[in-house]
Amino acid sequence: xxxxxxxxxxxxxxxxxxxxxxxxxxxxxxxxxxxxxxxxxxxxxxxxxxxxxxxxxxxxxxxxxxxxxxxxxxxxxxxxxxxxxxxxxxxxxxxxxxxxxxxxxxxxxxxxxxxxxxxxxxxxxxxxxxxxxxxxxxxxxxxxxxxxxxxxxxxxxxxxxxxxxxxxxxxxxxxxxxxxxxxxxxxxxxxxxxxxxxxxxxxxxxxxxxxxxxxxxxxxxxxxxxxxxxxxxxxxxxxxxxxxxxxxxxxxxxxxxxxxxxxxxxxxxxxxxxxxxxxxxxxxxxxxxxxxxxxxxxxxxxxxxxxxxxxxxxxxxxxxxxxxxxxxxxxxxxxxxxxxxxxxxxxxxxxxxxxxxxxxxxxxxxxxxxxxxxxxxxxxxxxxxxxxxxxxxxxxxxxxxxxxxxxxxxxxxxxxxx
Numbered sequence: 001x002x003x004x005x006x007x008x009x010x011x012x013x014x015x016x017x018x019x020x021x022x023x024x025x026x027x028x029x030x031x032x033x034x035x036x037x038x039x040x041x042x043x044x045x046x047x048x049x050x051x052x053x054x055x056x057x058x059x060x061x062x063x064x065x066x067x068x069x070x071x072x073x074x075x076x077x078x079x080x081x082x083x084x085x086x087x088x089x090x091x092x093x094x095x096x097x098x099x100x101x102x103x104x105x106x107x108x109x110x111x112x113x114x115x116x117x118x119x120x121x122x123x124x125x126x127x128x129x130x131x132x133x134x135x136x137x138x139x140x141x142x143x144x145x146x147x148x149x150x151x152x153x154x155x156x157x158x159x160x161x162x163x164x165x166x167x168x169x170x171x172x173x174x175x176x177x178x179x180x181x182x183x184x185x186x187x188x189x190x191x192x193x194x195x196x197x198x199x200x201x202x203x204x205x206x207x208x209x210x211x212x213x214x215x216x217x218x219x220x221x222x223x224x225x226x227x228x229x230x231x232x233x234x235x236x237x238x239x240x241x242x243x244x245x246x247x248x249x250x251x252x253x254x255x256x257x258x259x260x261x262x263x264x265x266x267x268x269x270x271x272x273x274x275x276x277x278x279x280x281x282x283x284x285x286x287x288x289x290x291x292x293x294x295x296x297x298x299x300x301x302x303x304x305x306x307x308x309x310x311x312x313x314x315x316x317x318x319x320x321x322x323x324x325x326x327x328x329x330x331x332x333x334x335x336x337x338x339x340x341x342x343x344x345x346x347x348x349x350x351x352x353x354x355x356x357x358x359x360x361x362x363x364x365x366x367x368x369x370x371x372x373x374x375x376x377x378x379x380x381x382x383x384x385x386x387x388x389x390x391x392x393x394x395x396x397x398x399x400x401x402x403x404x405x406x407x408x409x410x411x412x413x414x415x416x417x418x
Contacts, residue, residue, distance in 0.1 A: 001176075
């Protein structure tokens with residue numbers, strides 16, 4: 001079944017013939033090649049581009065390994081790129097190409113060449129590489145399937161689909177696997193044999209057990225505020241490890257470079273500044289997070305928050321954890337006191353801003369007031385939303401706060417405007 005990935009396809013269309021190298025990044029097996037070689041290629045053909053003007057190369061296949069040599073690749077491209085009309089060059093897993101920044105910059109000197117490349121490692125877009133591309137790289141980051149994309153292929157109702165998505169995530173190959181055993185084994189093996197080995201080999205780790213333990217700690221604490229010092233204390237108390245804070249910093253950066261996790265910084269909403277530590281970490285795919293823990297800690301509360309965070313980022317928002325200092329007079333002591341409140345997500349895109357709380361259940365008025373407290377402490381006019389797992393129609397209360405069900409939020413691309 002063809003799964004539409006309209007957000008990413010539109011980003012490629014909008015950047016067509018921009019004079020920049022379109023760089024598609026993302027975790028392994030998230031669908032980068034499918035986007036480029038199937039969806040974008042299909043779009044070009046349907047819009048009048050001659051097949052001979054689309055030149056494709058996948059560097060991770062055995063038959064193409066000789067083209068990882070830049071001289072052989074350039075010879076191949078010279079044979080297939082003419083002088084009349086625009087040629088679209090699609091290169092997959094370009095980090096395997098030796099001296100790829102130099103090759104890509106050379107191609108840009110040809111005025112009739114439009115370049116699109118994929119890569120699985122964000123070091124591939126590090127400051128050094130961007131410098132070599134001389135500001136000519138334009139990144140399009142692709143996530144695993146969103147819940148709406150997942151439901152295009154899932155054979156069942158949205159409630160069973162949601163349960164599957166919470167447990168196995170959105171890596172495309174899992175959608176059509178028939179059994180729970182297939183899905184769990186695939187994700188566990190993929191994490192261990194592909195992602196973890198990539199990280200170990202790329203960064204030449206000689207203390208692999210500490211990296212694995214760090215992954216377990218992060219996977220167990222998604223949505224919780226933490227920092228390297230706090231993680232170090234966990235290592236010392238529970239694992240009897242002498243790992244240093246600097247090593248934890250480095251290991252976390254390796255996981256971010258591989259797109260396994262992402263850091264959400266804390267933002268002082270009223271002070272309009274970033275706070276620093278502690279921060280939160282979320283997994284790029286909840287199925288991989290669950291696989292890391294052998295599917296032993298599948299708590300819907302935290303996984304829903306992780307999925308919501310990824311959805312907002314996929315829609316193009318910059319997402320922070322909001323912090324608000326509320327000052328009030330204590331009714332007993334009559335003294336002025338301060339209380340720190342948290343907004344799960346502050347989502348920004350251009351002039352737009354949304355304050356969003358992820359609340360698994362709102363069983364009574366007390367819980368509702370608890371979730372609303374941080375939103376009510378905000379004194380600006382930006383929209384405030386509570387996303388719940390309870391079945392409810394979207395409703396605005398007297399304070400102007402929208403409460404919406406998580407499935408309605410994820411399946412409606414305009415849900416922020418509800």
